[in-house]
Amino acid sequence: MKRRLPISLILFFIFKTVFSQTAPSADIATIKQNLKKMNVLGSVLYIAAHPDDENTRLLAYLAQEKHYRTGYLSLTRGDGGQNLIGTEQSELLGLIRTQELLAARRTDGAEQFFTRANDFGFSKGPDETLKIWDKDKVLGDMVWVIRKFRPDVMICRFPTTGEGGHGHHTSSAILAQEAFSAAADPKRYPEQLKYVQTWQAKRLLWNTFSFGRINTTSPDQFKINVGGYNPILGKSYGEIAADSRSNHKTQGFGSAKQRGDAFEYFKTILGDAPKIDLMDGVKTTWDRVKGGDEIAAQLKIITNNFDDDAPENSVKPLITLLGNIEKIPDTYWREQKSIAVKELIAACSGLWFEAYTAEPAYAVGDSADVQLQIINRSSVNAAIKSISSSADKRFKTLNEDLPNNQLKTVNFKIKTEKISQPYWLESPHGIGSYTINDDMKVGNPENPDALSVLFEFVVDGKVINISRKLVYKYVDPARGEIYQPLEITPPVTANIADKVYIFNSTQPQNIKVKLRSFTDAAGDISIKPLNGWKITPEKINFTGKKKGDEWTVNFTVEPTNSKSNTSVFEVVTKANGQSFSKGIQHINYEHIPNITLFPPAQAKLVNIDLKIAGKKIGYIQGAGDLIPEALKQVGYDVHDLTENEILNSDLSEYDAIVTGVRAYNVNERLVYEQPKLLQYVKNGGNLVIQYNKNTDLVTNNIGPYPLRVVNERVTDENAEVTILDKQNPIFNYPNHISQDDFKGWIQERSIYMPQTTDPHYLLLLQMNDAGQTPQKGSLIISHYGTGRYIYTSLVFFRELPEGVPGVYRLFINLLSKPKNSN
The missing domain is CATH 3.40.50.880 (Class I glutamine amidotransferase (GATase) domain)
Incomplete structure (x- = not known):
């Protein structure tokens, strides 16, 4: 089965997601870790079914000790589980668990990916799971992620033989085996090859386990001691893993920190079995690419000469290094390492910059007032050349020097073009998988086209472009400076008071609809006609609404007969010539960024024969x-x-x-x-x-x-x-x-x-x-x-x-x- 891919390549190779804070960490420990990672050209992809299935200790070890590019591909977002900290269920729970996974990855240093598969609840076997998920679509998503991420080694959390105890778990292993070969086969999902190349990982391993009464490890299996201590981070990988796993708060997975030796065991499923190292047979140094010898020599000098008290001294050699990396013919590693060295240049030069809006929300089609702040906190010769918007490509030339420790503020406007709905919730979906309209977005944990600003600097004569996500920043009296995702909304949202209205007679009920305007607006509110129901009035007009106004309208609904009937009550809001049928919902927990989504402005009307006793x-x-x-x-x-x-x-x-x-x-x-x-x-x-x-x-x-x-x-x-x-x-x-x-x-x-x-x-x-x-x-x-x-x-x-x-x-x-x- 072929899957349609759009023509646009704007989002190509955008995978990694950071927290809403726009500027990444630039402390000495982070710089040193990133310098070590510059020397490693290897990647590992871990695959399982749900949030919490991943082995956080192994991920931390691979990302922070071995410095591989490390990813976790969770086939689902955990939508079908239970919630120990709130009442959110289904896709709302999936949104929370997505953010919990991202918080976990920020802790252990790995990256996060997903397929379109929906966690529809517990499944007793893979036959049911793969039928409900639509195996071909989910497999295609996995192949797409593999071809983009290009892992040298793939690792499954579960086996194909059922010891994982959940049909989703077993299915993740079955699909991983097929994806291992399919990603290398040009006849499988050939439509993807307009954008990516085929890819063959070296091996697929099963990370065996001992859970409760089930022990699938054995002494003859390949093993790694992942219990080491990282003196730069000041933590063992068991400690990092516990902090990472404890982000899964909806599942009550707060974990004790582990210290000392800890072994992970592996069984080879496909490819060559490792004997000495996980990456046996894979070049993970700059020897991997043409021209890499010179780059490796440069990095050795930069690392040896790095001065904790004067990191800016490393800027000139890093700029030279960037020039050489930009010449290597391997497009994948050129892309990955160019981004990494640009962030290193910014960190070593004390170059800090961010983009944030004056308000938390803007209506689609309006212009957002943006403030950019830039400071050069070193003696490095730097200037800001220009800034541009990812949305409307608006460009502003600055050509201004950045003197040492002088904060520069630039005001800018960005046109908003699309509501910030999570991309997998843009269209109605079935039980097994989400409907994704743009296959280029597959794999991303969040919207890859979220608004951002591209900063163009000149550092020591070298032009360097670095992007920052656009967020909302404010000061909370108790918590201090807070960053949250920016909301791009419909002009007017409509929230129905209840999700379900139960009728057990022909008596009418009043349905309240709360409207909120995110721009100056005029228009009307109407209800789509429904057979078997009388709804009055048919339409309610409004004028002169200002941004931030909230008001409530009332509709009277009654069944036209006593027959059992279930229908969908849908509100359509027309404002300033645009029609939307969206409400707005916020999910707020302190351990994750605020989540905003725009659910359909709908409620169920259920007319049933219902008798009540007691009160x-x-x-x-x-x-x-x-x-x-x-x-x-x-x-x-x-x-x-x-x-x-x-x-x-x-x-x-x-x-x-x-x-x-x-x-x-x-x-x-x-x-x-x-x-x-x-x-x-x-x-x-x-x-x-x-x-x-x-x-x-x-x-x-x-x-x-x-x-x-x-x-x-x-x-x-x-x-x-x-x-x-x-x-x-x-x-x-x-x-x-x-x-x-x-x-x-x-x-x-x-x-x-x-x-x-x-x-x-x-x-x-x-x-x-x-x-x-x-x-x-x-x-x-x-x-x-x-x-x-x-x-x-x-x-x-x-x-x-x-x-x-x-x-x-x-x-x-x-x-x-x-x-x-x-």
């Missing part, structure tokens, strides 16, 4: 979910219970108490609160426990009788469900539950199902994936005292926010204990 629900928060909001949407009074309320108040006022997902994994106080919760059940209450992982439980006494959580799943969202006790009130009060209520689910059915043989428990549902043993642990109840205890591993936390009708009906039944049930 007041107590909720105990877990790792983060949106179930309280879903319950409020259908009329429940949901109260977040505090520890004091659980231990010291009368809980009988609650018709049901619900624990959030993974509550017994993340809430350490539940070990003390559990006896009071069970007493609530014994006295007639209704307790609903949602899924928990089988590891790191704060108490093993989750239920009133023995109950053990295990890692058993049903991952097929369409798996057949058998109701084992159709007469049970769970399936009849207040809503009658049938097979139809298990239609339309997303991602999976049930995860981390419990097991029990205690006769006090009733097992109510049976389900299984194809070829698997039937499982009965997804919904378990017990009558305890005069109350009802429920443990469910059904994925309500995914289904309710998506407005799946049958899930609402079933969950409400869990909350509704009949008065005479005991």
